[in-house]
Amino acid sequence: MKEGLIAYFKARPSKQFVAVGVLILVGISLATYFYKPPTLSSAFFDAQNAVQGWIDAEPQVSERSVRYRVRLDKYPRTMRVLVSGDLYPRFEYGDSILFSCAFKSPDKPKQSYKDRVVSICFSRGIEKIGSNNGNKIVRTLLTFKRTVRGHLGRYVREPYLSLLGGFLYGERSTLPDDFYQALVTTGTIHIIAISGYNITLIISFFTTALIYAGFSRLRVLPIVLIGVIAFVVFVGAQASVVRAALFGILVLVGRQWGRVSTPSTLLVAAALVMAAQNPFILLYDVGFQLSFLATIGLVYVAPYFSKVFSFVPAVLGLRESCAQTVSATVVTLPMIVFVFGRFSTISIIANVAILWMVPLIMTIGFVLLFFSFVLWPVADFLGWFIEYVLYFFMRILFMFSHIPYASFSLTFGIPLLIVSYIFIFTFIWYAYAQEKNN
Known part of the structure; x- marks a missing residue:
């Protein structure tokens, strides 16, 4: 048994790296758990x-x-x-x-x-x-971000401006309380955070659009990579955004190469680099944890659900969007319940119903921003149009949040969290085995 296991890993260097990397990440997590932070005198x-x-x-x-x-x-x-x-x-x-x-x-x-x-x-x-x-570069980026909000504020009114800011650059502090609570109730709070999941949605949308426009997959990859880098710079290149972009790029590269071993290696390598920069994110950064888990869902579970949703039309990536939404929601659900103490009974349905609108809203928002600098009549029309789109989005969200028993409080301890992910990762292994056999 021991010799067979050693031979298995020797024949697969990528799996050696993944196994050692996971052990290192576990060690770092234990070290930060027992670490006592410094205090002021x-x-x-x-x-x-x-x-x-x-x-x-x-x-x-x-x-x-x-x-x-x-x-x-x-x-x-x-x-x-x-x-x-x-x-x-x-x-x-x-x-x-x-x-x-x-x-x-x-x-x-x-x-x-x-x-x-x-x-x-x-x-x-x-x-x-x-x-x-x-840092002078950071100062310049943040100044540009304030300029962007000022330009958008000329054409978009509140509360739509705050909501659009949540989509474009992760602004959530000025959102109305009732809207924020509706996001929590429906399990869609992630849509106003710059996460690996959101960036992956953006990548998928533009990848599908470019392919429909006649670009080959080899040409799509560098175009989308440049777009992601530009987006990171646009929102201020904060550490959380850089991490989210890296996870999104991993999904893109994994699909391009079409091998499960490749994204596994890249995912563990990315986590090691991030943990080396800040070890505390492994246990104490919810954004990192949800991005990491969502990326696992998008890489390993989405192909399985693509077959489950075979009845959904593939036009404009609709089937892929449904598969991605369900995959990421299933894998992140235990962590969301553990952190926020609420379980949304309609989370999957609500996500499927509204997430297709996120890339659309972001696209209109960026086009509006461009014309706000060069041609104000067009920007004025787009500002009026996007307010109606955002109003429609909010109505759908509030409709779901007012469903009886849409969510309820749930205490979720660490033992139950561990058991949940044992079941989830067992399912991932099963889904991958089925995919490999087919």
Whole structure:
């Protein structure tokens, strides 16, 4: 038995890499689980102390306040504090600020430390004392992102502007509360996050469109890759977006090569690179976990469901879209229930009903953005048109969210999470075996 297993892996170098990579990822996860994040010294928690630092991430704006992640001048580079302030005056990435407030430890230290945050506070007295810190490229990208929102705001009204921002660049802080709750109830909250799943939807849409336009698959690959890179730059090239894009590209490359061993190797390699950059994402970054799981579903389960949905017309990639939606939803469902504590009984149906609209909305949004810079009458018409599309989208979503027993609270512990994924991965193995035999 032992000799046969060794011979099996020797004959398959890619499986050697995958097996060793998975073991390393498990080891990293265990290390971060038992790791105790650093804390600020007790003297730092004096509310009278004035503290100086600079904003090293894009500010997170909500209805009542703004949160700034601040790198302190007199403390190690690995430490950040999360400072909540009033809506105005507004500060941006790279600004040096002086502030004072009562610091306290985060409620979930390890989850916060994935962003290097070791303390949080609220300050009503933030003073700007400098600017132009940090990376010049990041400053330029974030400035462009603010310009984009300003241009879209000329042609699209609220709440449609916030919803469109969620699709185009992952903006969720300004979404109406009732709409956000409807997303949670229907299990579609992922549509307003830049995830590997969403980017894969975009890739699939444009791949299908280009093939229908007469491009060969070999030509489609570089065109779509350039498009994904441009999209990452457009939304600010944040770490979470780069990770999501990488997972989306893995699905594209895996389909292009048509071999299961190739995406397996690339998927594990990508996870190793990301974990080396930030080990805490494995256990404490929900976005990473959902992107990783959704990618597994899209690579290994979607081919199986493509046959299940053989009755759905293949025109414009409709059958493929249904298969992808169900595959990603099934694989990510236990993790979503575990994290958010709610189980949506209509998640799969709701996703199938509305996800086909996401690439359409994004396409119209980008075309609108282009014309907002060059030809305002066209942009004015597109702004009017996309508001109606978004209104239709919201009506469908609210219709599903108001279905009786659409969702309910569900406590989902780690043991049940593990058992769920044992069943899911057993199903994946079965689906792959069936595909291989056929």
